[in-house]
Amino acid sequence: MFALIDTQTDLIQLRDELTDHSAGGYVSFEGWVRDHNEGQQVLKLAYEAYPLLANKEGGKIVHEAMDKFEIIKAACVHRTGLLEIGELAVWVGVSSAHRDAAFSACRYIIDEIKVRVPIWKKEYYVSGDSGWVDCEECAKHGHVHSHGEHR
Amino acid sequence: MFALIDTQTDLIQLRDELTDHSAGGYVSFEGWVRDHNEGQQVLKLAYEAYPLLANKEGGKIVHEAMDKFEIIKAACVHRTGLLEIGELAVWVGVSSAHRDAAFSACRYIIDEIKVRVPIWKKEYYVSGDSGWVDCEECAKHGHVHSHGEHR
Amino acid sequence: MKLTIEYYAQLRDEAGCGSEATETSCLNPAELFAELNARYSFSLKQAQLRVAINDSFAHWDSPLNEGDLVVFMPPMAGG
Amino acid sequence: MKLTIEYYAQLRDEAGCGSEATETSCLNPAELFAELNARYSFSLKQAQLRVAINDSFAHWDSPLNEGDLVVFMPPMAGG
Numbered sequence: 001m002f003a004l005i006d007t008q009t010d011l012i013q014l015r016d017e018l019t020d021h022s023a024g025g026y027v028s029f030e031g032w033v034r035d036h037n038e039g040q041q042v043l044k045l046a047y048e049a050y051p052l053l054a055n056k057e058g059g060k061i062v063h064e065a066m067d068k069f070e071i072i073k074a075a076c077v078h079r080t081g082l083l084e085i086g087e088l089a090v091w092v093g094v095s096s097a098h099r100d101a102a103f104s105a106c107r108y109i110i111d112e113i114k115v116r117v118p119i120w121k122k123e124y125y126v127s128g129d130s131g132w133v134d135c136e137e138c139a140k141h142g143h144v145h146s147h148g149e150h151r
Numbered sequence: 152m153f154a155l156i157d158t159q160t161d162l163i164q165l166r167d168e169l170t171d172h173s174a175g176g177y178v179s180f181e182g183w184v185r186d187h188n189e190g191q192q193v194l195k196l197a198y199e200a201y202p203l204l205a206n207k208e209g210g211k212i213v214h215e216a217m218d219k220f221e222i223i224k225a226a227c228v229h230r231t232g233l234l235e236i237g238e239l240a241v242w243v244g245v246s247s248a249h250r251d252a253a254f255s256a257c258r259y260i261i262d263e264i265k266v267r268v269p270i271w272k273k274e275y276y277v278s279g280d281s282g283w284v285d286c287e288e289c290a291k292h293g294h295v296h297s298h299g300e301h302r
Numbered sequence: 303m304k305l306t307i308e309y310y311a312q313l314r315d316e317a318g319c320g321s322e323a324t325e326t327s328c329l330n331p332a333e334l335f336a337e338l339n340a341r342y343s344f345s346l347k348q349a350q351l352r353v354a355i356n357d358s359f360a361h362w363d364s365p366l367n368e369g370d371l372v373v374f375m376p377p378m379a380g381g
Numbered sequence: 382m383k384l385t386i387e388y389y390a391q392l393r394d395e396a397g398c399g400s401e402a403t404e405t406s407c408l409n410p411a412e413l414f415a416e417l418n419a420r421y422s423f424s425l426k427q428a429q430l431r432v433a434i435n436d437s438f439a440h441w442d443s444p445l446n447e448g449d450l451v452v453f454m455p456p457m458a459g460g
Contacts, residue, residue, distance in 0.1 A: 269459075285456050
C-alpha cells in the first residue's frame with residue numbers, strides 16, 4: 001500500500017494494519033521535517049506531488065519490496081502540502097517473521113521512494129529565501145541547488 | 152534509556168520522547184510474539200529478566216549506540232511476564248538527522264539486546280509442551296534446545 | 303498535433319503555469335523540451351529531468367501522439 | 382564463606398529454587414558451578430552460561446568473597 005496524504009495521520013492505525021500472527025518483527029521509518037538542511041535554518045516546507053504517477057510508482061516500490069524480501073506486510077504514506085518543523089513527511093512500515101527482512105525492506109522502500117516517486121520539496125528558510133530541494137542523489141553528485149527564489 | 156516493563160505500553164508516548172527539531176529520521180523496531188517458532192505452534196510466552204543486570208546492560212547498549220552512530224535520541228523497552236500472540240515484546244526507537252545512522256543504530260541496539268541482556272523466554276506450545284528458548288546465536292550454532300518440560 | 307503539458311516544482315515556477323495546451327510538430331519529448339526550453343529558459347537541463355507520457359514514465363525518444371499528456375519532472379525530492 | 386546464589390530460567394527449574402544461601406570453600410564461580418552441578422545435574426554446561434557477581438558480569442575465575450551474590454545465567458533469549 002502506498003498513499004499520498006494531505007493531513008497528519010494516525011500512526012497507530014497505520015502500524016496496526018501491518019500486524020499479523022505470523023509476524024515477529026516490525027520496522028518503521030519516519031521522515032520528520034527538521035529545522036536545518038545543508039547549513040540553512042528551515043522554517044517550514046511544502047511537498048508537491050504528481051499524484052497519479054506518485055501513487056503508481058509508490059505502489060510499485062512497495063510491491064518490489066514484497067517480492068525481494070521475506071516480509072509479510074508493507075506500507076508507505078507520504079504527506080503533501082505545507083508542513084511545519086517536526087511534522088511527519090513520510091512513513092514506511094514493514095512486518096516480517098524475522099527482523100532482518102523487515103530492516104532490509106524498510107530501508108529499500110524509503111531509499112527508492114526518495115529517488116523514484118515524483119514528489120518535490122520546497123524549503124522556506126529563516127533568512128526569507130525559499131527553494132526547491134534537489135534529490136539526495138543529485139546533491140551527492142555535486143549538482144547546484146536552485147535556491148534563487150525570494151518570497 | 153532502557154527499561155523493563157510488565158504491561159503493554161503507549162507506543163506513541165515512547166516515540167514522542169525521541170522527537171527533536173534537528174531530527175529528520177526516525178527508525179523503530181518492534182518485536183512481536185508470533186504464533187510459531189522453529190516449526191512449533193506457539194500459544195503464548197513468558198519473559199523472565201534478571202532486572203538489575205538487565206537494566207544495567209540494556210542502558211549500556213543504548214549508550215554504546217549513542218557513541219557509535221550520529222544519532223540524536225535512542226530508547227528501548229522490553230516486556231517481562233506472560234505475553235499473548237501479537238503482543239509487543241520489545242521496542243527500540245532511534246532519531247537522527249539522517250536516516251542512515253538511525254537504521255544502523257536501531258539494528259545495533261536490537262542485535263545486542265538479544266545476546267547480551269539477561270532476559271529469557273519460555274514458549275508454551277499448542278502441543279502442551281513448553282520450553283525455554285535458546286538465544287539466537289546458540290540456535291545458529293546448532294546447540295540443542297531444552298524442550299523437555301511438560302506442564 | 304495537440305498536446306497537454308504539465309510542469310511541477312521549479313519547472314512550474316519557471317513556465318509560470320502548471321499546465322498548458324500546445325500545438326507542435328515535435329516527434330518526441332526531447333524535441334518538445336528543446337522547443338519549450340527556447341521559450342522558458344529552464345534552469346534544469348534535460349539530463350536532470352524525467353518525462354512521463356499519459357501518467358507513465360517515458361523515454362526521451364518515445365513517440366508522441368495526438369492528445370498525449372506530457373509531464374516534465376525535476377529531480378525527485380520526496381521523503 | 383557464605384554466598385547467595387540465584388538461578389534464572391531453566392537453571393531455576395532444575396535447581397528447584399530461584400535463590401539459595403550456601404556455605405562453600407570454592408574460590409571462584411567455575412568451582413562453585415561444578416559443586417552445584419554435582420548436586421543438580423544441570424542440562425547446560427558452564428561454557429553455555431554467563432555468571433554475575435553482585436549484579437555485574439564476572440569471569441569464571443573471578444575471586445569470590447564472603448556475602449557475594451552469584452548469579453548463573455542461561456544463554457540470553459530476549460527480544
